[in-house]
């Protein structure tokens with residue numbers, strides 16, 4: 001048994017985009033990303049909207065075929081022979097609680113679907129008991145289980161999605177913005193729930209979220225992405241207190257604090273310059289078009305991740 | 320007269336299982352150029368309140384009673400033809416779910432220019448130009464290319480920004496933003512919020528900001544209303560709500576916020592118990608089954624909104640009790656209010672509010 005449950009090596013995901021008559025340009029949504037997640041560990045993933053976080057999550061689950069790179073799960077390379085088993089043991093909670101739930105199924109059947117697919121029960125009775133248990137875990141009552149997804153509020157739907165992900169008793173879950181649609185109290189419940197499940201079953205998570213307070217709370221380590229690249233990765237408190245990458249620093253400065261006085265006094269670093277397009281990546285460092293520290297060198301070569309402190313890596317020429 | 324006046328709004332869904340009372344007597348005012356925040360539990364009726372104002376409720380939902388006045392004009396029962404002149408032009412909405420509100424079979428450009436053509440008097444060329452301009456304003460790179468893409472080709476946050484661009488392109492008097500920034504990272508969120516504030520100042524646009532992000536509420540809102548089970552349980556300035564929450568639900572909400580300064584990862588403190596079943600609303604306070612301080616009176620009736628500070632109202636029997644202990648409210652042995660000292664700093668709101 002290897003120490004790491006999941007190992008991602010040089011993962012790339014390029015989407016072909018129509019840019020004119022019979023012409024396509026690759027959109028480099030994920031460009032050479034590597035990381036590991038240990039058993040029972042949570043890796044947080046943050047970064048600008050559109051930087052490729054969801055694509056990383058989906059590609060490591062092979063919902064998209066990787067353009068290049070490897071995913072190694074529990075010591076085995078994920079490929080045609082291992083994919084079926086992998087699909088049961090690795091699950092995802094989707095970002096969008098609206099389009100990810102089948103509108104034609106009742107809530108009970110949505111949650112029951114993975115049980116059916118993986119034949120995880122012996123009798124009808126066992127199936128419905130398990131569904132009840134799962135819905136109970138996420139705080140949906142038994143009276144509500146015969147209703148359809150559209151009859152629920154955003155937060156309620158998100159919890160249904162979580163119950164479905166838990167159904168096949170996975171060991172690894174990609175949580176793609178699982179709490180951003182929830183109010184803070186239910187968010188607290190769900191986070192506690194994720195933490196309890198982790199303690200109980202040794203689950204590992206890739207936890208994608210925009211809310212840095214939530215990410216910091218739940219993650220052991222945090223990776224920061226920018227335009228398809230990981231630009232900084234460190235233990236959670238270390239990243240929060242000793243971020244070194246200019247992008248991470250601006251990200252941290254923009255966190256809205258739930259305190260009116262501090263909010264009024266806060267000094268956001270508003271990033272200048274255009275958000276570059278993944279269709280036209282700048283040469284060298286992807287952040288250089290908006291970086292206040294950029295130098296000539298930054299246009300010449302793309303900085304590689306290098307250790308700045310034990311377990312703390314950053315990709316920047318001018319640290 | 321406020322630009323928007325909502326009074327005692329009741330909206331229900333008439334489902335086969337019974338009447339789901341999603342909105343239960345909500346009242347509020349909104350003046351031009353102001354930002355009203357709505358927070359509250361998931362499922363508490365925030366979106367349904369917004370849909371009621373625009374009358375875009377889906378079957379089997381409908382407004383049961385109440386009044387919604389826009390610049391003095393009654394909108395409830397005003398009819399489709401009137402509402403069509405309001406929607407998009409005067410009041411526009413950024414939907415919580417960008418995927419279902421963008422049509423998957425049309426390109427972004429198509430949908431954006433259509434909306435602009437429909438709601439402004441621009442011609443086709445100008446509309447397209449405006450579309451590009453708006454995409455740029457919400458921070459979308461290479462807008463000309465993006466206009467040719469379909470919704471599924473964009474990331475969650477980009478779709479949300481397209482929705483924002485669409486809502487703002489028509490320069491509405493009121494913007495209803497239903498969780499507009501949940502899918503956005505903090506730097507883009509900051510950029511969008513600044514754009515909204517800018518339009519609010521330049522055009523006198525009013526904003527109803529519905530969000531779970533209390534950080535956004537804290538930095539943006541003039542007034543905040545807190546909803547629970549279809550009713551307003553507390554309202555006041557952002558400072559009042561954050562620093563002196565008075566309703567037991569609001570207090571629980573504030574306790575659940577994870578702090579980014581906390582390095583110890585202390586276990587979060589959610590409100591225990593499950594949300595109320597809107598099919599079977601109790602006579603008393605809907606929060607009572609989850610409230611640590613629930614008293615006998617809480618089970619029999621709902622507390623009226625009482626003033627607990629300047630610009631600060633709360634509908635909780637605890638506040639009534641504290642008021643009577645301080646001698647500003649008198650109650651009978653059932654706990655019902657019999658007299659109020661209006662000179663004191665507590666009084667029952669003349670607005671009616673959520674109490675029944």
Ligand SMILES: Nc1ncnc2c1ncn2[C@@H]1O[C@H](COP(=O)(O)OP(=O)(O)OP(=O)(O)O)[C@@H](O)[C@H]1O
Nearest residue numbers: 015029049050051052053054055472473474475476
């Ligand atoms: N199916 C697809 N076809 C083409 N392009 C895509 C597809 N899915 C994603 N992309 C593009 O890949 C890039 C990364 O998208 P992704 O959804 O991974 O971003 P994200 O980091 O999750 O953003 P957000 O925080 O907004 O959800 C974006 O430029 C997006 O337009």
Ligand SMILES: Nc1ncnc2c1ncn2[C@@H]1O[C@H](COP(=O)(O)OP(=O)(O)OP(=O)(O)O)[C@@H](O)[C@H]1O
Nearest residue numbers: 151152153154155332341361362363364365366367
């Ligand atoms: N079509 C429908 N049929 C039956 N009930 C519905 C329907 N739409 C909404 N509801 C119910 O109305 C209540 C209010 O829903 P609403 O969407 O307004 O909640 P919300 O406060 O916006 O929640 P969230 O923060 O999760 O978005 C919910 O309990 C929901 O279950």
Ligand code: SF4
Nearest residue numbers: 285288291298316317
């Ligand atoms: S490499 Fe250069 S452009 Fe990139 S983050 Fe560092 S200083 Fe900025």
Ligand code: SF4
Nearest residue numbers: 604607610617635636
């Ligand atoms: S009215 Fe009673 S039950 Fe309701 S929140 Fe106040 S104290 Fe709790």
Ligand SMILES: [Mg+2]
Nearest residue numbers: 053054095475
């Ligand atoms: Mg995403």
Ligand SMILES: [Mg+2]
Nearest residue numbers: 154365366415
């Ligand atoms: Mg809602």
